[in-house]
Amino acid sequence: MVRLACADRPDVLCLQEVPVWALGRLEAWSGATAVGAVAARPMIGPLPIPAELGRRLTELDNGLLRSAFTGQANAILLAPGLRVLARHVLVLNDRAFRRAQARALRLDPVIRLAWAKERRVCVAVRVGLADATTAVVTNLHASKSADERLPDAELLRAAVFADALARPDELVVLAGDFNVRRERSRSLAELTGPDWGFSEAGAGIDHVLVRGAGSAPADVWPEERRRFGGRLLSDHAPVEVAVG
Numbered sequence: 603m604v605r606l607a608c609a610d611r612p613d614v615l616c617l618q619e620v621p622v623w624a625l626g627r628l629e630a631w632s633g634a635t636a637v638g639a640v641a642a643r644p645m646i647g648p649l650p651i652p653a654e655l656g657r658r659l660t661e662l663d664n665g666l667l668r669s670a671f672t673g674q675a676n677a678i679l680l681a682p683g684l685r686v687l688a689r690h691v692l693v694l695n696d697r698a699f700r701r702a703q704a705r706a707l708r709l710d711p712v713i714r715l716a717w718a719k720e721r722r723v724c725v726a727v728r729v730g731l732a733d734a735t736t737a738v739v740t741n742l743h744a745s746k747s748a749d750e751r752l753p754d755a756e757l758l759r760a761a762v763f764a765d766a767l768a769r770p771d772e773l774v775v776l777a778g779d780f781n782v783r784r785e786r787s788r789s790l791a792e793l794t795g796p797d798w799g800f801s802e803a804g805a806g807i808d809h810v811l812v813r814g815a816g817s818a819p820a821d822v823w824p825e826e827r828r829r830f831g832g833r834l835l836s837d838h839a840p841v842e843v844a845v846g
Contacts, residue, residue: 615679616741621672623653634679639725644673685730694756737773740764753781758789773814810843818844
């Protein structure tokens with residue numbers, strides 16, 4: 603899947619739900635520089651396990667077990683010639699944030715417990731570009747919840763995080779699995795409005811928002827482009843955006 607996504611040599615590729623065991627292999631698969639952050643560690647029940655053991659257990663039935671034992675990570679892949687100048691990680695649903703949002707949103711106790719079950723992160727890198735300018739690229743995977751206000755709150759938190767890192771007039775890319783749709787998201791409406799100034803969101807829950815440069819509309823891969831050997835390689839279609 604990584605080799606296919608990198609076949610046309612994108613400058614930046616943002617990945618979510620990467621098995622933890624795969625983090626160390628991304629550079630060999632892609633030919634790019636990989637910057638990762640673990641969201642959920644490999645576990646059996648409450649017990650942490652080595653990443654390789656998680657991989658071997660999951661191989662018994664990848665479709666059924668998915669990330670049950672492998673854990674999950676986010677990663678940003680950067681093409682040769684782009685330099686990593688700094689790396690930052692934010693836990694999107696840490697205890698303090700959940701507690702504050704639970705009060706503000708008057709969350710049901712069941713929703714609160716479910717929100718705490720799976721750690722979600724946002725990883726950001728400052729990138730040195732070929733023209734000697736810099737950019738902040740942010741990759742997040744927001745929580746999936748029956749209450750859509752929770753991923754919406756995490757999205758806005760990630761945007762504040764990226765905005766705080768960015769210098770005035772610096773290119774900012776906010777990308778990932780937001781788990782919200784533009785038709786129902788207050789945060790997306792704010793971020794793509796005049797105050798925040800990000801580009802328009804596309805359809806679906808996977809987005810690439812750009813500020814500080816022109817960008818083309820999102821191009822979502824058709825199903826046939828992400829098939830290999832007769833198999834559909836992901837349940838999420840890659841989303842491409844040309845910047846500049």
